[in-house]
Amino acid sequence: MWFATPLWPVLTLAALALLTIARNIATLLPEGVGIGTLFMPDPSLPSQMLLHYTVLPRIVVALMAGAALGLSGTILQRILRNPLADPATLGIASGAYLAMAIATLFFPAALAYRDWVAFAGAAAALAAILALSWRRGLSPVTVILAGMIVSLYCGAVSAVLTLFNHDFLVGLFLWGAGHLDQQDWREAIFLAPRLLVVGAVTLLMLRPLTLLALDDAHARSLGLSLVAWRLVALTAAAALAAIVTAAVGVIGFIGLAAPTLARACGVRRSGALLLWSGVLGALLLLATDQLVLGLPTTYRVFPTGAVTALLGAPLLFLLIRRLKLLAPPHLASAAPTFRLSRPVTALILLALLVPFALWVVTALGESSRGWSLAQGNEYVHLLSWRWPRAIAAFSSGAMLALAGAIMQRMTGNPMASPEVLGVSSGAVLAVVALLLVDPAPTRWGQILAGSGGAMAVLLLLVGLTLTSGSGFVMAVLMAAQDPRLGQVLAWMSGSTYAVRPVEAISGALLAGITLLSVPALRRWLDLMPLGEPVAKAVGVPAELSRGVLYALSAVLTAGATIVVGPLSFAGLMGPHLARLAGFERASMHLTASALCGGLVLLVADWLGRHLIFPFPVPARLFATIVGGPFLLVLLGGGR
Amino acid sequence: MWRANELSRRAFLAASACVCGPALSQPRPAGRIVALDWVSGQSLLALGIVPLAMPELERYARLVVEPAAPASVRELGLRSEPNLEFVDQLAPDLIVLPPQLEPVRAQIDRIAPAMVFDPNGFGETDPLSHGARALQALAARLDAVQAYEDLARRLEMRFREAAQRLRDYDGRPLYLATIIDGRRMLVFGRGSLFQTVLDRLGIENAWTGMTSRFGHVTLTVDRLSQRPEARLLCIGDSSRASIATLLASPVVASLPFVGAGRIALIPDVLFYGGLPSAIRFVELASAALAQRVG
Numbered sequence: 027m028w029f030a031t032p033l034w035p036v037l038t039l040a041a042l043a044l045l046t047i048a049r050n051i052a053t054l055l056p057e058g059v060g061i062g063t064l065f066m067p068d069p070s071l072p073s074q075m076l077l078h079y080t081v082l083p084r085i086v087v088a089l090m091a092g093a094a095l096g097l098s099g100t101i102l103q104r105i106l107r108n109p110l111a112d113p114a115t116l117g118i119a120s121g122a123y124l125a126m127a128i129a130t131l132f133f134p135a136a137l138a139y140r141d142w143v144a145f146a147g148a149a150a151a152l153a154a155i156l157a158l159s160w161r162r163g164l165s166p167v168t169v170i171l172a173g174m175i176v177s178l179y180c181g182a183v184s185a186v187l188t189l190f191n192h193d194f195l196v197g198l199f200l201w202g203a204g205h206l207d208q209q210d211w212r213e214a215i216f217l218a219p220r221l222l223v224v225g226a227v228t229l230l231m232l233r234p235l236t237l238l239a240l241d242d243a244h245a246r247s248l249g250l251s252l253v254a255w256r257l258v259a260l261t262a263a264a265a266l267a268a269i270v271t272a273a274v275g276v277i278g279f280i281g282l283a284a285p286t287l288a289r290a291c292g293v294r295r296s297g298a299l300l301l302w303s304g305v306l307g308a309l310l311l312l313a314t315d316q317l318v319l320g321l322p323t324t325y326r327v328f329p330t331g332a333v334t335a336l337l338g339a340p341l342l343f344l345l346i347r348r349l350k351l352l353a354p355p356h357l358a359s360a361a362p363t364f365r366l367s368r369p370v371t372a373l374i375l376l377a378l379l380v381p382f383a384l385w386v387v388t389a390l391g392e393s394s395r396g397w398s399l400a401q402g403n404e405y406v407h408l409l410s411w412r413w414p415r416a417i418a419a420f421s422s423g424a425m426l427a428l429a430g431a432i433m434q435r436m437t438g439n440p441m442a443s444p445e446v447l448g449v450s451s452g453a454v455l456a457v458v459a460l461l462l463v464d465p466a467p468t469r470w471g472q473i474l475a476g477s478g479g480a481m482a483v484l485l486l487l488v489g490l491t492l493t494s495g496s497g498f499v500m501a502v503l504m505a506a507q508d509p510r511l512g513q514v515l516a517w518m519s520g521s522t523y524a525v526r527p528v529e530a531i532s533g534a535l536l537a538g539i540t541l542l543s544v545p546a547l548r549r550w551l552d553l554m555p556l557g558e559p560v561a562k563a564v565g566v567p568a569e570l571s572r573g574v575l576y577a578l579s580a581v582l583t584a585g586a587t588i589v590v591g592p593l594s595f596a597g598l599m600g601p602h603l604a605r606l607a608g609f610e611r612a613s614m615h616l617t618a619s620a621l622c623g624g625l626v627l628l629v630a631d632w633l634g635r636h637l638i639f640p641f642p643v644p645a646r647l648f649a650t651i652v653g654g655p656f657l658l659v660l661l662g663g664g665r
Numbered sequence: 666m667w668r669a670n671e672l673s674r675r676a677f678l679a680a681s682a683c684v685c686g687p688a689l690s691q692p693r694p695a696g697r698i699v700a701l702d703w704v705s706g707q708s709l710l711a712l713g714i715v716p717l718a719m720p721e722l723e724r725y726a727r728l729v730v731e732p733a734a735p736a737s738v739r740e741l742g743l744r745s746e747p748n749l750e751f752v753d754q755l756a757p758d759l760i761v762l763p764p765q766l767e768p769v770r771a772q773i774d775r776i777a778p779a780m781v782f783d784p785n786g787f788g789e790t791d792p793l794s795h796g797a798r799a800l801q802a803l804a805a806r807l808d809a810v811q812a813y814e815d816l817a818r819r820l821e822m823r824f825r826e827a828a829q830r831l832r833d834y835d836g837r838p839l840y841l842a843t844i845i846d847g848r849r850m851l852v853f854g855r856g857s858l859f860q861t862v863l864d865r866l867g868i869e870n871a872w873t874g875m876t877s878r879f880g881h882v883t884l885t886v887d888r889l890s891q892r893p894e895a896r897l898l899c900i901g902d903s904s905r906a907s908i909a910t911l912l913a914s915p916v917v918a919s920l921p922f923v924g925a926g927r928i929a930l931i932p933d934v935l936f937y938g939g940l941p942s943a944i945r946f947v948e949l950a951s952a953a954l955a956q957r958v959g
Contacts, residue, residue: 640748
């Protein structure tokens, strides 16, 4: 269907947008609007001023931002060869958000140039991603993984800043949530020339884009310089998204939905796809925004960015069902630097380190009287405070690392981790929802809600959708200035603060039982990294083994989430530390991963509690901030 | 939630109805007390009791301001996660906690007797009376009934002073807002502590629309144009920084009350917390308004 056009969606959206605009303007100016009123409002009549300085620029900004996001999404989906790619893939939003947080807290004067601060953050995130994936020729998978890590890392740093300073970051929350409301023509004037220039650049990329969507060999044989064009295309797509983010904050879903909708209507050629994605993106955002504007006053401050995500979730859900979920192409698996000659001895030594570490973190610490190594009765007393947190940190680290190790072996993808499942987002949503209905939730209520949310994600496999959704729900809560915000932020940051003995013991039991079952799974896990054909050939039941391993890593992730909250990084770090230490065979590798992951979180928890005593830095944020660069090196080193 | 309410209600009944409850029959000297949140700490200080420790002292000094915490008060860490091991080492006689810390109540109970203090009255029509009752119950428990009565009298005195200052008030409705970033603002209305104060002062709140459980709502600044005859009282130092952006907005700049300079600014006040917050707000607001009107 060469002539296929998304005529019906375009007409429907346009009609919807026009109707809502007409209604909104009629509410403002019941007596009618002349051309003069539009362009030269009477300063003494507030409604005319409102029309000219808030309603009109809002329409213009929505159209421009929507079109830019649609274009950006189309380019990214083509060059990354992934129908789920969107501007968020490149860490644009998280980079911009972090830059804004730093500026708000430490360089408030810089906020006079808010657009530029956000743009600089987005550019830095993109630069990091490009640098990290340069060695692998900007290959799509590497770019996506680098984007994920950069996003996580910026997110963790922002989370620490937010935890300590949320009183002063309300403006940032509002910006981050993606409001389109305007007070003058400033943003429109900021957007127009910049988007025009970058948009013109994308026109030059029509042919290369078509070719980049093919596989590498084809594209190269047609005489295309892959790296050069990928660099140009990625930069252009990122620039479009960054300009929009700088002006109006984080708008989710449009960059994903516009190209998807266009494709679903049968548009195939690059040029047509760019055109229709732009048009659809503009109309989608305009219609959504005008609907938001038509809401009663109290709900009018709902961020448009959040509403688009809300509307988008069902569509994405359908999409994911149609796509083959989570089948990342095989990356050349990282070969170990060396192989241990006596892995069993090494493993025993590592295991012996655990009781020693547990003793150190429970005995050594700062108190109201300064540093001390507790002994005798004092130690027994302190132990009653410290052991649940230590055991919880260790066992949840171990669980996450086990889940990570299983997923990495299963997919052959060294960057797979429990995060990919999106379990944490489900848990977050459920806990926040509980907070909205129950003003002072009990610990059990939180645990039940969290695990319910986590399990819902596992059953429905909508993790990817929820990841953006939960961020927006948080943004709404933050913007509403809820006095209980601190508690949610603390829980979300993965702290062991509220862990009780019974939870710590359940976590330890779950981790222990899984470790004991490792020998039964070791054959599958030894063979799966060789690829599915090989595994099948030697008699591994593909469906059964995948189902069992998937369920196991899901239960482990949920378990850790329930004990210490949703963020995780130990799941990535544990398996890599074990591999770097030279543990190769599945049973050795899994056990060592669990021990390493556990130790990482144990040490992170202890350090986090003493770094700025008596203030806590949550274990998982600490692990992410320290572990992030390590993983970036791992990826960038191309080993 | 019900547990927190139940506790304070029981304590209140015991105190006010002179039922022979434990709070009255065994008066305890106001000894070593730890406050796990700002509101408890603020109320203890207002009753003349210096807590052993409180969370986020630096920010307390910046955002709550009054009553100031003396240097002897120890730092407990984040409000959301006060360091309980530290509290344990301080060996307090009593721990005062907000309802939000109910999830870790079991750990707190291991240290010392604890009581939930919730003067905020979120979701109630009259947060000020709710706060007064809660504070009275706390005072009864701490054998500081006299201090509570002094405080209640001080509030009444502030109200009388304010009425005196504002006797020539021009009757214009008043927007109460914290300007967030120059483009959006947090507006206080029905259900807020500030609203009850305005009611007592006989000043109409210009924002009559819906508010959240906490008595406020986030609005874009152009909503100020709904009542061009109004006056604007900006609360908090964050307002000071963003007020230039606010005035640069063409819609706001065109409003009569901006042209006539009917804008006043006061330092930070907690928008919840009961009596101590109300005392500070009455004082600051009436002084700022009197200056503008007079």
